[in-house]
Amino acid sequence: MSLQTISREAIAGCFSLGAVLVAGFYLGRRKSTMSISKSHCGGQADPLMQYLLKHSLREHPVLKKLRERTMEDRWNIMMVACEQSQFMVNLAKLVKAKKVAEIGVYTGYNTLNMALSLPDDGVIVACDISEEYTGIGKPFWKEAGVEQKIDLRLQPAVKTLDDLLAAGEAETFDFIFIDADKTNYDNYYERSLQLVRKGGVIAIDNVLWGGSVLDPKDDDTISIDKLNKKLVRDTRISLSMLPVGDGLTIAIKL
Numbered sequence: 245m246s247l248q249t250i251s252r253e254a255i256a257g258c259f260s261l262g263a264v265l266v267a268g269f270y271l272g273r274r275k276s277t278m279s280i281s282k283s284h285c286g287g288q289a290d291p292l293m294q295y296l297l298k299h300s301l302r303e304h305p306v307l308k309k310l311r312e313r314t315m316e317d318r319w320n321i322m323m324v325a326c327e328q329s330q331f332m333v334n335l336a337k338l339v340k341a342k343k344v345a346e347i348g349v350y351t352g353y354n355t356l357n358m359a360l361s362l363p364d365d366g367v368i369v370a371c372d373i374s375e376e377y378t379g380i381g382k383p384f385w386k387e388a389g390v391e392q393k394i395d396l397r398l399q400p401a402v403k404t405l406d407d408l409l410a411a412g413e414a415e416t417f418d419f420i421f422i423d424a425d426k427t428n429y430d431n432y433y434e435r436s437l438q439l440v441r442k443g444g445v446i447a448i449d450n451v452l453w454g455g456s457v458l459d460p461k462d463d464d465t466i467s468i469d470k471l472n473k474k475l476v477r478d479t480r481i482s483l484s485m486l487p488v489g490d491g492l493t494i495a496i497k498l
């Protein structure tokens with residue numbers, strides 16, 4: 245084989261490999277094999293998820309009761325995964341959180357989990373618009389003996405956050421969890437960034453939105469994707485995006 249033939253074959257080989265890699269990249273972008281799931285939404289059937297829960301989940305008995313009650317509700321897919329909630333509670337402990345806000349409460353599984361771990365003088369401002377959903381959780385908050393730590397505000401969350409800012413509470417929050425209507429995510433993020441202190445944490449749920457962020461079409465997905473694209477360039481924070489639950493971004497205010 246002449247040197248010329250070898251180099252022609254090498255060049256052809258490089259082109260084919262390049263074509264495969266480019267095709268693979270684009271196909272890979274469309275078809276993710278990454279597994280993301282909440283333990284209560286199909287995930288519990290996975291033996292590895294069962295192992296993970298068995299070897300890490302420590303659920304207060306009343307929290308477990310609230311989870312079981314929430315599973316009877318037809319919108320239970322909205323509940324935060326218990327393993328994700330425990331992770332966020334641990335993060336809140338790491339930053340010695342005393343003042344927390346949750347934007348989107350539903351039946352208050354995560355609200356209760358946070359309240360249980362806050363010190364006696366701690367508070368969680370719980371923002372929701374639904375008396376019905378939060379009404380499911382309230383008796384459990386009381387049973388667990390932490391209802392006095394939960395400041396439930398039933399009105400659009402943007403209004404509650406604006407009220408807090410108007411009351412001079414900027415830079416006083418240690419941890420804020422964003423988990424309400426997706427089209428308001430940027431409004432929640434900007435207000436949360438004003439409300440948390442330096443070193444405080446903003447956790448943002450559903451940032452992978454069942455994988456649909458790969459091909460954003462509807463308003464919710466477009467809004468999540470837009471915020472994700474903004475956050476990666478935002479020099480006001482450091483961040484991690486985790487494949488936990490439906491995707492969780494942890495942003496730390498610099």
Ligand SMILES: C[S@@+](CC[C@H](N)C(=O)[O-])C[C@H]1O[C@@H](n2cnc3c(N)ncnc32)[C@H](O)[C@@H]1O
Nearest residue numbers: 322323324348349350354372373400401424425
């Ligand atoms: C995904 S659920 C929250 C789940 C909750 N974080 C948990 O730990 O289980 C979303 C909640 O946001 C609430 N919500 C929707 N739009 C809202 C708004 N504009 N202001 C406040 N809450 C809103 C809904 O009523 C619902 O309870």
